[in-house]
Amino acid sequence: MASLPRRLLLQSRQCPSRIRSRATQKHTTQWQRPISTTPQLRARDDKREGSAVAPEAKPRAPIELSPEDTAAALARLVADLKALDPTVVSDEQRKGKRGHPFATDMQLENDEDFEIEEDDKRKVAAGFWAEGEESMGQDEDFFGDDITSHGHGELDQHREMRGYNRLIAWEMPLLNQLARPFTPPTAATPFRFRYTSYMGVSHPAANKVVVEFSPSDLSLTPVSRAKLIKLSGPRYNPSTDIIKMACEKFDTQAQNKRFLGQTIEALVKEAKDMKDNFEDVPFDFRHHKPKKFHVFPKEWELTPERKQYLDSKRQEKAKLDDEKLYNGQLIDGKTVIDTSLPFLGAGEQALAEPVMVGGARGKTLR
Numbered sequence: 219m220a221s222l223p224r225r226l227l228l229q230s231r232q233c234p235s236r237i238r239s240r241a242t243q244k245h246t247t248q249w250q251r252p253i254s255t256t257p258q259l260r261a262r263d264d265k266r267e268g269s270a271v272a273p274e275a276k277p278r279a280p281i282e283l284s285p286e287d288t289a290a291a292l293a294r295l296v297a298d299l300k301a302l303d304p305t306v307v308s309d310e311q312r313k314g315k316r317g318h319p320f321a322t323d324m325q326l327e328n329d330e331d332f333e334i335e336e337d338d339k340r341k342v343a344a345g346f347w348a349e350g351e352e353s354m355g356q357d358e359d360f361f362g363d364d365i366t367s368h369g370h371g372e373l374d375q376h377r378e379m380r381g382y383n384r385l386i387a388w389e390m391p392l393l394n395q396l397a398r399p400f401t402p403p404t405a406a407t408p409f410r411f412r413y414t415s416y417m418g419v420s421h422p423a424a425n426k427v428v429v430e431f432s433p434s435d436l437s438l439t440p441v442s443r444a445k446l447i448k449l450s451g452p453r454y455n456p457s458t459d460i461i462k463m464a465c466e467k468f469d470t471q472a473q474n475k476r477f478l479g480q481t482i483e484a485l486v487k488e489a490k491d492m493k494d495n496f497e498d499v500p501f502d503f504r505h506h507k508p509k510k511f512h513v514f515p516k517e518w519e520l521t522p523e524r525k526q527y528l529d530s531k532r533q534e535k536a537k538l539d540d541e542k543l544y545n546g547q548l549i550d551g552k553t554v555i556d557t558s559l560p561f562l563g564a565g566e567q568a569l570a571e572p573v574m575v576g577g578a579r580g581k582t583l584r
Contacts, residue, residue, distance in 0.1 A: 429462070429482070434452075444496070449485055
């Protein structure tokens with residue numbers, strides 16, 4: 219433990235040799251009001267004229283009633299008191315309720331008559347268009363005895379299939395009334411449009427329209443027909459002499475069909491224009507890859523004599539098989555297995571089963 223002079227020396231060393239001066243604040247601290255929802259209190263100022271707290275506020279004048287008005291009010295009060303039902307008053311006093319009915323013609327006799335029904339939230343949510351519809355009532359209490367969501371999905375699928383079955387059974391036969399006899403296309407209808415439907419299912423390809431026509435059906439001159447084929451480019455099939463075009467750039471089938479019609483009209487108009495008949499442009503059918511169809515050679519076809527010979531050989535072989543079967547010379551694999559398995563099982567059971575002897579732990583026997 220240090221001595222007293224030593225402690226004084228240490229104490230003197232810890233103290234600073236120069237006393238720091240206090241820094242003066244550049245700005246005066248202003249009063250800051252914390253965040254609050256209460257209004258600020260302002261200094262009292264002169265009250266406005268007519269204010270309720272103003273010292274010079276004038277008291278309201280008392281209501282003066284004439285003796286005739288007072289007598290009429292008392293008469294009405296006495297009549298209302300006489301109209302009270304004493305049984306209702308006593309019952310309300312017993313229950314400790316206030317506000318007694320003045321007459322019994324309001325049909326307020328039971329306790330249920332005083333209950334105020336709340337608006338059905340389902341009707342309110344349904345809106346104006348649900349007015350007049352029958353109420354579904356409150357939902358039943360759930361006791362944990364319902365099936366899972368997967369089970370409900372299976373039931374929905376079953377209902378959907380039953381609906382389609384009803385359509386097939388009752389409504390599909392009615393389509394026979396709309397059937398029309400087939401009429402081959404004429405020269406006035408050379409275009410064949412094809413549409414795609416997915417039976418009410420929304421699909422991106424449902425708006426696609428395909429048109430097919432033959433340049434030979436448009437009653438064009440040979441020069442105009444050749445020019446139309448050259449303008450069609452890879453859409454022309456030289457094997458079938460058909461031009462095929464499709465459109466799906468618009469949202470509806472009608473718009474796509476209209477676009478195809480305008481395109482065909484422009485092609486035909488350009489093909490009939492003889493200012494440039496494209497005689498110097500050769501046909502380019504490199505896009506078409508013809509498929510090879512191999513025809514069965516006529517030399518390989520069976521002649522009637524060959525067919526008769528093969529039939530006789532089959533009949534002769536079947537006759538020999540029947541003779542071997544009845545003589546016991548034909549081996550039947552099923553019969554052999556059925557007769558041999560019982561003896562094989564008995565022989566295996568007679569043999570003693572070998573018993574494996576365990577060796578030392580961690581080592582395998584060789």
